[in-house]
Amino acid sequence: MAQILVKEVLTPQIKLMVVEAPRVAKKAKPGQFVVIRFHEQGERIPLTIADYDPDAGTVTIIFQEVGKSTLHLGEMEEGDEILDFVGPLGREIEERQFGHVVCVGGGVGIAPIYPKARALSMLGNRVTSIIGARTADLIFWEREMRSVSDELHVTTDDGTYGEKGFVTQVLERVVKEEQVDLVVAVGPLIMMKMVSLLTKKFSIPTLVSLNPIMVDGTGMCGCCRGTVNKECKFTCVDGPVFDGHQVDYDELMARQRTYLDEEQRAMEIWRMKKVEEEPTRVTR
Amino acid sequence: MSQDKFKGRPKMPQRPVRERIRDFDEVPTGLEEWAAVEEARRCLQCKRPLCMRGCPVEIDIPAFIALIAEGKFDQAVQKMKEKNSLPAICGRVCPQEEQCERECVLGKKGEPIAVGYIERFIADYERDRGVRTPSRSSPNGKKIAVIGAGPAGLTCAGDLAKMGYGVTLFEAFHAPGGVLVYGIPEFRLPKSIVFGEVDYVRSLGVELELSTVIGRSVTVDDLAEEGFGAFFIGTGAGLPYFMELPGENMNGIYSANEFLTRSNLMKGYRFPEYDTPIKIGRRVAVIGGGNVAMDSARTAVRLGADEVCLVYRRTKNEMPARVEEVERAEEEGINCIILTNPVRFLGNQNGWVTGIECIEMELGEPDESGRRRPVPIEGSEYVIPIDTVVVAIGQGPNPLLLETMPDLTLNRRGYIETDPETGATSRRGMFAGGDIVTGAATGISAMGAGKQAARSIDRFFQDPDTFPQWR
Ligand SMILES: Cc1cc2nc3c(=O)[nH]c(=O)nc-3n(C[C@H](O)[C@H](O)[C@H](O)COP(=O)(O)OP(=O)(O)OC[C@H]3O[C@@H](n4cnc5c(N)ncnc54)[C@H](O)[C@@H]3O)c2cc1C
Ligand SMILES: Cc1cc2nc3c(=O)[nH]c(=O)nc-3n(C[C@H](O)[C@H](O)[C@H](O)COP(=O)(O)OP(=O)(O)OC[C@H]3O[C@@H](n4cnc5c(N)ncnc54)[C@H](O)[C@@H]3O)c2cc1C
Ligand code: SF4
Ligand code: SF4
Ligand code: FES
Numbered sequence: 001m002a003q004i005l006v007k008e009v010l011t012p013q014i015k016l017m018v019v020e021a022p023r024v025a026k027k028a029k030p031g032q033f034v035v036i037r038f039h040e041q042g043e044r045i046p047l048t049i050a051d052y053d054p055d056a057g058t059v060t061i062i063f064q065e066v067g068k069s070t071l072h073l074g075e076m077e078e079g080d081e082i083l084d085f086v087g088p089l090g091r092e093i094e095e096r097q098f099g100h101v102v103c104v105g106g107g108v109g110i111a112p113i114y115p116k117a118r119a120l121s122m123l124g125n126r127v128t129s130i131i132g133a134r135t136a137d138l139i140f141w142e143r144e145m146r147s148v149s150d151e152l153h154v155t156t157d158d159g160t161y162g163e164k165g166f167v168t169q170v171l172e173r174v175v176k177e178e179q180v181d182l183v184v185a186v187g188p189l190i191m192m193k194m195v196s197l198l199t200k201k202f203s204i205p206t207l208v209s210l211n212p213i214m215v216d217g218t219g220m221c222g223c224c225r226g227t228v229n230k231e232c233k234f235t236c237v238d239g240p241v242f243d244g245h246q247v248d249y250d251e252l253m254a255r256q257r258t259y260l261d262e263e264q265r266a267m268e269i270w271r272m273k274k275v276e277e278e279p280t281r282v283t284r
Numbered sequence: 285m286s287q288d289k290f291k292g293r294p295k296m297p298q299r300p301v302r303e304r305i306r307d308f309d310e311v312p313t314g315l316e317e318w319a320a321v322e323e324a325r326r327c328l329q330c331k332r333p334l335c336m337r338g339c340p341v342e343i344d345i346p347a348f349i350a351l352i353a354e355g356k357f358d359q360a361v362q363k364m365k366e367k368n369s370l371p372a373i374c375g376r377v378c379p380q381e382e383q384c385e386r387e388c389v390l391g392k393k394g395e396p397i398a399v400g401y402i403e404r405f406i407a408d409y410e411r412d413r414g415v416r417t418p419s420r421s422s423p424n425g426k427k428i429a430v431i432g433a434g435p436a437g438l439t440c441a442g443d444l445a446k447m448g449y450g451v452t453l454f455e456a457f458h459a460p461g462g463v464l465v466y467g468i469p470e471f472r473l474p475k476s477i478v479f480g481e482v483d484y485v486r487s488l489g490v491e492l493e494l495s496t497v498i499g500r501s502v503t504v505d506d507l508a509e510e511g512f513g514a515f516f517i518g519t520g521a522g523l524p525y526f527m528e529l530p531g532e533n534m535n536g537i538y539s540a541n542e543f544l545t546r547s548n549l550m551k552g553y554r555f556p557e558y559d560t561p562i563k564i565g566r567r568v569a570v571i572g573g574g575n576v577a578m579d580s581a582r583t584a585v586r587l588g589a590d591e592v593c594l595v596y597r598r599t600k601n602e603m604p605a606r607v608e609e610v611e612r613a614e615e616e617g618i619n620c621i622i623l624t625n626p627v628r629f630l631g632n633q634n635g636w637v638t639g640i641e642c643i644e645m646e647l648g649e650p651d652e653s654g655r656r657r658p659v660p661i662e663g664s665e666y667v668i669p670i671d672t673v674v675v676a677i678g679q680g681p682n683p684l685l686l687e688t689m690p691d692l693t694l695n696r697r698g699y700i701e702t703d704p705e706t707g708a709t710s711r712r713g714m715f716a717g718g719d720i721v722t723g724a725a726t727g728i729s730a731m732g733a734g735k736q737a738a739r740s741i742d743r744f745f746q747d748p749d750t751f752p753q754w755r
Pocket of ligand 5: 213224234
């Protein structure tokens with residue numbers, strides 16, 4: 001059981017929770033994640049450890065409401081208990097001096113890029129960060145990202161905030177103008193694919209953090225597998241961070257769509273249940 | 285069957301096929317009291333009971349059977365529990381035909397005593413009436429960490445608690461039971477029975493810490509600092525093997541572990557009441573011939589597949605699955621495609637599997653395991669059209685915990701090496717048993733290893749200086 005100590009609504013669809021989990025907080029490293037389950041009939045979902053405080057014994061998670069489980073989690077309040085909060089899982093990213101590092105965070109990927117940018121910056125790397133989302137409403141943690149970056153760029157696909165366009169457009173400019181020693185990218189698979197294609201052209205080492213569907217998160221089911229450097233890898237134990245130039249993104253994108261029909265059905269049932277539970281608001 | 289017509293070994297009553305394939309409820313229904321007593325009376329009460337040699341935990345089989353023959357069921361339970369604290373489980377999933385029953389002297393000429401059925405009967409009898417908690421020694425203040433709540437860990441924890449040790453049982457999953465819960469389906473081993481046995485172990489004073497991955501959430505060294513003086517590792521063989529064939533990562537291809545975990549542990553068969561989905565196609569192929577393959581195939585039938593087949597590279601004689609389970613699988617319409625091996629998976633544009641290209645095999649010379657080695661017949665490739673595949677070709681040791689202890693001696697295949705006499709590992713104060721030592725084996729052998737380690741840990745605490753160092 002892990003109690004929710006703080007809940008913040010970062011944007012209408014993105015929520016932050018600070019959770020009491022002393023064991024996880026003590027061991028957490030940038031790049032790692034937790035698997036959580038919050039009710040008896042619930043599924044196990046992976047979420048990145050966005051921040052952690054070993055002294056306070058707390059872990060911060062940030063999630064976007066995309067389906068039944070994340071919508072349900074979003075309704076939980078401060079004081080509520082998360083039934084299972086397992087972690088930290090996965091391997092941490094290598095922390096060392098690379099030189100100039102560009103951190104790219106797309107959508108909810110801004111959350112997991114933050115601890116990585118912070119760790120890299122504290123080790124004396126020069127950090128340029130690029131964060132982007134579909135629209136202004138989905139941008140969050142701009143201040144936090146700025147505090148751990150030497151330079152910060154913000155983009156939105158529709159131009160409602162920051163620069164109009166994709167993160168890759170800014171990245172291309174940066175790598176053309178400056179010496180870049182490492183790119184770290186977290187976001188939707190398609191974004192990580194585009195970033196990797198670009199950096200490959202410029203021969204810049206690139207790390208990405210994959211986000212396949214998972215069950216256990218400990219290497220016993222193989223649900224999270226993908227092809228990296230022509231080998232079958234389990235994201236939960238071999239990753240989630242991999243060499244971006246070696247990842248078969250198309251295969252992972254197909255795998256992520258495995259349960260599309262079921263996910264939609266679950267979400268519709270959840271929404272209908274919500275409507276039934278709040279008759280007054282609906283009839284008025 | 286009426287009582288007077290009853291002669292010889294009883295048949296296990298089971299639910300009719302048409303009824304049972306529509307749900308996940310248990311298939312065999314258990315012997316009735318009269319049948320169990322009748323069968324117990326058939327036992328010769330041998331002076332030198334061969335049956336006991338076949339039981340990995342050396343249950344005093346003639347003694348508990350004699351008590352049943354006399355109708356002293358409560359005493360029979362006690363007798364059984366001297367050696368086996370999880371009889372309701374063993375009576376259901378023990379491969380009796382290869383263990384106690386294979387050795388039974390009556391089996392040499394006719395039919396062996398149905399030890400497993402009787403064991404199940406007596407365990408169910410006790411469960412229906414409420415399990416009594418045995419007395420235990422007063423707490424001795426010593427703390428032991430048991431890692432993994434499968435049959436090995438549960439047995440070890442229970443035995444140590446009875447001796448007065450303070451035992452904490454750590455489990456990575458959100459539910460205890462190991463393979464008994466996430467692997468073996470409800471229709472073969474109802475989860476309420478496993479949880480009943482877990483409650484019993486807890487009633488002995490064992491603390492259960494779920495959702496704690498040792499090696500990640502906390503390491504063995506941390507636990508030593510917290511005051512744990514000895515360790516038992518019973519983490520099983522949970523790493524799924526894939527065939528490493530082209531197309532194996534396509535959608536619709538599951539490892540048996542994932543398929544069974546989604547269905548059993550996460551209750552995917554009750555989606556959307558439970559949140560975890562499981563995808564089942566019209567035509568399902570399960571690759572393999574062991575218990576895991578049978579369980580996957582029978583699960584697929586119940587999830588609503590139109591056609592389910594097993595693809596196995598040797599013949600039915602070599603199938604490692606229990607005979608009873610192969611029979612039940614066939615009754616349920618599962619088609620065994622033998623002497624056939626997959627060579628690659630075919631798929632559509634969206635990345636979903638649509639077929640398996642297979643090659644026919646023939647049996648050649650015997651290999652190390654004594655079974656005749658299957659050899660491909662050149663040019664015999666053909667395609668089986670399917671839309672779901674379950675790969676059930678075996679499991680290995682999960683390196684997650686072992687990686688954090690580089691000083692622990694492992695064998696060539698990555699399993700922990702232990703002293704066969706004591707279960708001690710190369711690390712002092714650390715013991716191991718079950719599938720993480722032997723590789724995928726049986727529930728009862730895991731329990732036996734848990735028992736042995738509990739005895740050794742006690743000896744270790746009594747007199748650490750003389751306890752033999754392993755390697
Ligand atoms: C290592 C790891 C770290 C992650 N960290 C975060 C995080 O910090 N914050 C966060 O919001 N999400 C994160 N995710 C993704 C998160 O696990 C999924 O969004 C969540 O499981 C969706 O559950 P749901 O029931 O709400 O939606 P579902 O009903 O399962 O899915 C709804 C929609 O989301 C898509 N989807 C499903 N799973 C994923 C996935 N894994 N990644 C991307 N899209 C998905 C589906 O295709 C579907 O369109 C992470 C995933 C992994 C593997
Ligand atoms: C589908 C299937 C069907 C089977 N059918 C039969 C049968 O009919 N009869 C029979 O006798 N045997 C059968 N077996 C085999 C039998 O179940 C196993 O031999 C037995 O369960 C092994 O017990 P164990 O305690 O060693 O490990 P497991 O049962 O595997 O339990 C290990 C436990 O340790 C936990 N764990 C792993 N790593 C960690 C960690 N780092 N930290 C904390 N916890 C951890 C796991 O989550 C798991 O709960 C079957 C196996 C399978 C998979
Ligand atoms: S535990 Fe298994 S092997 Fe031993 S007597 Fe019971 S059924 Fe036979
Ligand atoms: S060998 Fe068979 S007949 Fe003899 S005691 Fe054992 S069960 Fe009974
Ligand atoms: S989530 Fe099961 S192996 Fe990675």
